[in-house]
Amino acid sequence: MTEPSDLSLRIHQAIAQAGGWLGFDRFMTMALYEPGGGYYTNALQKFGALPASGSDFVTAPLMSPLFGKTLAVQVQAALQATGTQEVWEFGAGTGALAKQLLSGLGDAIGRYTIIDLSGTLRARQADTLLEYADKVRWLDSWPEVIEGVVVGNEVLDAMPVQLLQRKNGVWHERGVVSVGTGFAWQDQVTHLRPPVEIEGPHDYLTEIHPQAEAFVTSLAERMLAGKGGAAFFLDYGFPEAEYFHPQRHMGTLMCHQLHQADDNPLLDVGQKDITAHVNFTGVALAGQNAGLEVLGYTSQAWFLLNLGLAEQMAKASLAERSQAQRLINEHEMGELFKVIGFSTSADWDALGFSQGDRSHRL
Numbered sequence: 001m002t003e004p005s006d007l008s009l010r011i012h013q014a015i016a017q018a019g020g021w022l023g024f025d026r027f028m029t030m031a032l033y034e035p036g037g038g039y040y041t042n043a044l045q046k047f048g049a050l051p052a053s054g055s056d057f058v059t060a061p062l063m064s065p066l067f068g069k070t071l072a073v074q075v076q077a078a079l080q081a082t083g084t085q086e087v088w089e090f091g092a093g094t095g096a097l098a099k100q101l102l103s104g105l106g107d108a109i110g111r112y113t114i115i116d117l118s119g120t121l122r123a124r125q126a127d128t129l130l131e132y133a134d135k136v137r138w139l140d141s142w143p144e145v146i147e148g149v150v151v152g153n154e155v156l157d158a159m160p161v162q163l164l165q166r167k168n169g170v171w172h173e174r175g176v177v178s179v180g181t182g183f184a185w186q187d188q189v190t191h192l193r194p195p196v197e198i199e200g201p202h203d204y205l206t207e208i209h210p211q212a213e214a215f216v217t218s219l220a221e222r223m224l225a226g227k228g229g230a231a232f233f234l235d236y237g238f239p240e241a242e243y244f245h246p247q248r249h250m251g252t253l254m255c256h257q258l259h260q261a262d263d264n265p266l267l268d269v270g271q272k273d274i275t276a277h278v279n280f281t282g283v284a285l286a287g288q289n290a291g292l293e294v295l296g297y298t299s300q301a302w303f304l305l306n307l308g309l310a311e312q313m314a315k316a317s318l319a320e321r322s323q324a325q326r327l328i329n330e331h332e333m334g335e336l337f338k339v340i341g342f343s344t345s346a347d348w349d350a351l352g353f354s355q356g357d358r359s360h361r362l
């Protein structure tokens with residue numbers, strides 16, 4: 001039998017301190033972000049195209065440089081429309097998107113600020129961005145004012161969620177308990193509910209996203225304290241009517257390790273990524289209620305095509321074209337991935353949402 005890792009021991013301690021039961025959101029926070037052992041703070045490779053590199057998953061900027069090159073068109077227009085010169089990236093991963101934006105936009109970007117929970121990734125980002133060292137800075141905490149254009153690719157899905165389970169018609173919050181050296185699920189009756197009523201009497205497991213929504217609220221407050229700005233989040237997810245569809249009774253929680261997906265976050269803790277899809281209605285409402293305008297909401301395919309990806313692809317080599325195609329293929333990233341845009345003012349339109357805007361479905 002293998003010894004439990006330091007991270008597992010710390011989670012067992014946290015469970016004991018909490019009286020024997022830990023809400024899944026706290027478990028997920030520790031599994032991903034606990035200093036030292038958490039998945040995003042340890043030294044594992046994480047990002048990459050193939051499992052042979054020891055990586056667990058690939059994201060759009062690593063799949064094709066045309067992702068950032070195309071997003072740059074929107075970022076530049078948003079910088080112009082808001083009269084700002086700073087780009088802010090949350091959760092910059094390897095720094096690949098930052099590099100694509102910085103190389104694509106040149107002098108249009110005066111400063112590029114990265115905020116990432118992961119210290120080990122910060123070192124990788126600094127390596128990737130060496131040639132832009134004079135423009136890039138990292139912040140450990142949020143400033144009072146955020147002025148400029150904010151981007152976040154696959155960051156909202158990495159924010160801890162609470163799990164809700166309807167069993168025999170009664171809602172429970174799903175948490176984690178210690179069983180020997182391992183972990184097991186345990187449900188407790190709760191007053192918490194999904195944001196929409198789930199039709200039917202059947203058992204139903206889902207997630208709610210208070211942390212992602214609080215993140216957008218805090219961001220909105222800081223953006224509105226400045227002279228202007230916009231924000232674009234790209235991620236997999238749905239509007240709430242689809243998210244909480246009666247047939248989606250197993251939720252969307254998923255783990256990624258060596259390019260395989262599984263649904264058990266209680267095993268190999270700290271060794272694999274844990275994510276949940278984004279409820280884009282919740283994200284839109286959080287921004288709107290805090291005072292931001294929704295610029296638009298659409299699929300990644302529509303967004304990138306509106307911004308000229310097809311024209312970029314026509315100029316690229318065959319290999320580059322086939323990589324970029326994955327960004328927009330319906331069965332790959334094109335449809336499951338969505339983009340939501342926010343702005344501090346309603347006096348401009350974002351090109352990325354010019355066709356195929358689905359804000360009305362949120």
Ligand SMILES: C[S@@+](CC[C@H](N)C(=O)[O-])C[C@H]1O[C@@H](n2cnc3c(N)ncnc32)[C@H](O)[C@@H]1O
Binds near residue numbers: 059
């Ligand atoms: C799935 S990775 C995506 C990385 C990168 N954007 C990409 O597309 O390759 C999620 C990233 O979000 C970061 N992250 C998660 N929650 C965050 C938060 N609240 N603030 C800043 N970064 C966060 C993680 O540390 C990690 O770098």
